[in-house]
Amino acid sequence: MSIAATQKRGFGAVLWDYLTTVDHKKIAHLYLFGGGFFFILGGLEAMIIRIQLVRPENDFVSAGLYNEILTMHGTTMIFLAAMPLLLGLMNAVMPLQIGARDVAFPFLNSLGFWLFLFGGLILNCSWLLGGAPDAGWTSYAPLSTTSPGHGVDFYVLGLQISGAGTLIGGINFLVTIINMRAPGMTYMRMPLFSWTTFITSVLILFAFPALTIGLFLLMFDRLFGSAFFNVALGGNTIIWEHLFWIFGHPEVYILILPAFGLFSDIFSTFAKKRLFGYTAMVFATILIAFLGFMVWAHHMFTVGLGPVANSIFAIATMAIAVPTGIKIFNWLATLWGGSITINSAMLWALGFIPTFTLGGMTGVMVASVVADYQYHDTYFVVAHFHYVIVGGTVFGILAGLHYWWPKMFGRILNEKLGKIAFWIFFTGFHLTFFIQHFLGLMGMPRRYWVFLKDQGLDTGNLISTIGAFLMAIGVIIFFYNVVYTAVKGEKVPDDPWDGRTLEWATSSPPAHYNFKQTPLVRGLDPLWVEKTEGKGKMTPAEPLGDIHMPNGSILPFIMSFGLFIAGFGFIYQVNYTWAYIPLFVGMGILLGCMLIRSLKDDHGYHITKEELEREAD
Amino acid sequence: MSHDHSLNPETMPHEPEKATLEGKNKFLGFWFFLGGETVLFACLFGTYLALRNSTAGGPTTNDLFGLELVFIMTILLLTSSLTSVYAMYHMKNNNFKKMQLWLGVTAVLGFAFLGCELYEFNHYIHEYEFTFRSSAFGSAFYTLVGFHGGHVTFGLLWLLALMIRNAKRGLNLYNAPKFYVFSLYWHFIDVVWVFIFTVVYLMGKVG
Amino acid sequence: MKGWMGRFRAFFLLGSLALVLSACGKDNLTALVPKGYGAESSMDLIIISTVVMLFVFAVVMLIYVAVLLRYRKKKGQEDFIPKQVEGNKTLETIWTVIPIILLIIIAVPTVTATFDLADNSGSKDGLNIQVTGNQYWWHFNYEGQEIQTSQDLYVPVGEKIYLSMKSSDVHHSFWVPSISGKMDVLPENENKMYIEAYEEGVYWGKCTELCGPSHSLMDFKVIVVSQEEFDQWVKDMKNVNPDNQPQDAVAQEGKSLFQQNNCMSCHAIGSSPTQIGPNLTNFGDRSKIAGILDPTKENLVKWIVDPESIKPGNKMTGNYPEVSEKEAGKIAEYLMQLKPSEVTPESAGN
């Protein structure tokens, strides 16, 4: 119903609808769109990096610009592409999976998205305003505190704003999962994707404050003359490294755990088997998250923390391999004895297993401190984290998109294009990154603008660049598929994959209240339980009645826009007094909106029983 | 309207802050936010502890801190914590007027605390020329204590907004969670202060 | 399509294998052919962890391939519902315990080696060298020897040499892959490590912590010579008299141009501790100019006239009056004649 209705309305109405929406499904669309946009930007930056490194001593881009590009590639891909795309999938699916009508804080959900978007825009405005940040996505002080121009300021403000959005999103998901599960949906009946959303949100809750503080310190040093990282005044630059990685390592798990969750759901659906060792999978997730907080210093093995600290962090890091291994073997056991359908969603999931296992392998290898003295900050590490983040997160996002596309949009992505895109991307990926393990050990440090002639690095880099082009082609085919599907895509029934979990028990795309009657959950894989017992659909847990829904609001958009303006004020007050105007105006808009939100009661509205009955087909 | 009735029941439930789903969500969400704030302040404390001896030739903790003012500030904030407990006590007894009164006392104590803090900062800046920029220790000190002060300021603005907005209409199930969540925030500010006076001032005096 | 893909993948795998077997990278740069104690320790662990991990990978792939061969949905059995297995305690215990054992196999030598390489006691009668990282060059100060040099680090073969490292600006990282793993160079904390080279030769060193635009050009060399040669080099370096006049007229003119153009305020010749710019005592012996260019006069002239075009963001640009190519040629002539020692990168087997 909704798609037909939106098509009839004018563009302005649709735009206004999306600007003010608090519906988690529409916010998911926004996240996917925003994340997709930044993914393309980050991808272009990646291509420039690979073109620059196609031959020794190349001069495709200048040294300074190259540093800006590599910084923006990392920052964009992590903060503005991978995380929003995952948050988009979580928003689209998690409330459906637990049988909720909406998230706990619809208003904050929308605020979280707009903060992310405006943060990302601030960061990318730097390209037009005198140069992007150039101190690496890690922005180690004092390189970041002494970097000339305003590039790093844009990094600080952009990440601060989008980070606040993510934190809000995390709290929202936590409360949603705890308070809004359907009757009978106990914790140990939640689909793995909902579980990993939960654990990921815990990680967001405890990891992002460290980034917030780190960014504040960096901001105070750069914009207000404090001395946290100014060695001459007694500052210490290691503090930044600690704060960054206290955030940064959990961040890695924030990126990978949701992918683990959705792979679990996909394997189980397409093997037609319940997830093998569900309990072990849940506890492995919790254990990974727990250990994830005490391993940050393995990014700092060469900093000189001393053998005791290095050994402790090495062992803690290796320990994470155990729960991760449990997961891999449980997935294989889920597939074992199943009846496996291979389509594009499943291809991405199947491609993930060998790729991620390689990434995990090298993960244990870099955890071995003395070996890491050689790997650290070389292309070996570049290869390692791309195997994990691309092989895990990006494959996961693509698998999830193929899997849930029919649920989100009522249309199925073209299978043939999907498979072609997978094979090209998969080949390109391994071509690009496998060789980089060896480049690193052969003496090529990461973040190198050029590599010199006669150092035996030419062939490897050439192969890597060729692979990168294949990856780009794969991505283009995927985006073509998206457009093709939107125009000509085949409409599908509500449950095209013979699904097992609650999201497949409602219409595709779901009505804005998700479930007309909240379903009663009678076991793990609730829909499957009903299917095997011959009913094929959920039993309602309540009689048909009025549904309470939240009102839409433009305030989140305006608040984020206020911060966006204030961001420029903060950056330029160093040079110009007039910059205090946008600073105060922006903060005024923010606080004013908060005040309005606080003073104006918002009771939401009700969809009456009669309306619901009329909508029934 | 139907919710006016449901938000103003005949008999107030025992825990008005958790009587509605929105209230429950707010309650839980805010606790989690405080969990995140714990980490946030831990980072500030960690930074401060790492930099507290980096005075770059400027005044040290022992030179700067006087215990009298800090003691007064501590008592002010601790007492304001108790007064907000009283306010919640009256909320549970559904006595709106007394709740407002105790919240008012809380606000007064909060402003008094803030005034002391401003006086203290002013004193350091003018008597000792000890500023945010003078050393890494200075930066860390003002950032940690200032973040706490910022939290107090925000809390006071929030409290005033709540009190003024609801002055005329009394307590109901829509605003009870808001008052309750504010009291949680206020207690948390006090928790942070307990560590600030211990770690920054008292330990700074010990050396 | 399937068959074509399969063949392509086989080709890809074979290709990468061939590449691995044929090349371990450039000698004296690659970490894969260790020629020093640290690099050897690292290599041992690399091998242990790779072997253990390849075993795990092989097991995973074996099951994976078996699954894909046996459990694809079969034609005519579209409605087949597999048995819904909840889990299996024995299996799950096995794949928890075995990885733990495998990890212990890696962890024990890791910890041992970590403590072994952490010796920073310094040497009583041997060599202690202070390393300073600068944007974008390295300075070496031989403690107690009154020898200052830059870019080329001369060390005797088979000797444990202790380095204490500090940065004058941003973070750098000291890495000589063939000899030892890396160690960060920080502005506030002094880091210590030791290196021991097994074979004479000239080894490439690189900066591995992003330090600005010319991060990728911050190369240096470690020149490993025999003990006798090293003693000779030390003697020669100590005998340098910075006031010595060069022999020929061009070089003499070069020297006065060097002094007139303010070069001396940053660059020292001799054992003066000035280190705003690289020490030039044995510049004529340097294996590279500015760390990356071949040591020819043309390259030096290019560098003096426009350093920005060679190392973007370097600190020399703009800190001296403009120099014409002709003047630069004279300065270059002077500098190239600063060859205090017979012991040079060439003699070490460049």
Next chain:
Amino acid sequence: MAENTNSNEVNPYQKHKNKLEMQKQLITFALMILFTIIAFVIVATGMMQKMFVIPVLLILAVIQVAFQFYYFMHMKEKGHDMPSLMMYAGIMAALLIIAGLVVITWW
């Protein structure tokens, strides 16, 4: 907007319970003030050896904060499982962070 007129309609039993609860809060407050005074006195008089002072101060602070959480913020009451879980998780992360920043920042 309906004026709220039901200000006295609270179950008398509940009211009594609230009162008992409030008495406990007052005792808690008295103890907190006491601990604060002890902490200040220890430092002001310099009566204790330096080695012991800091642990004692920290213990006093932790007890105070526990009072604050369990009594003033009601964490001891039921319905606080998730808040306690997240608070403890946060405190664990906090301790790790502080330990990291204190122990391995200077060498």
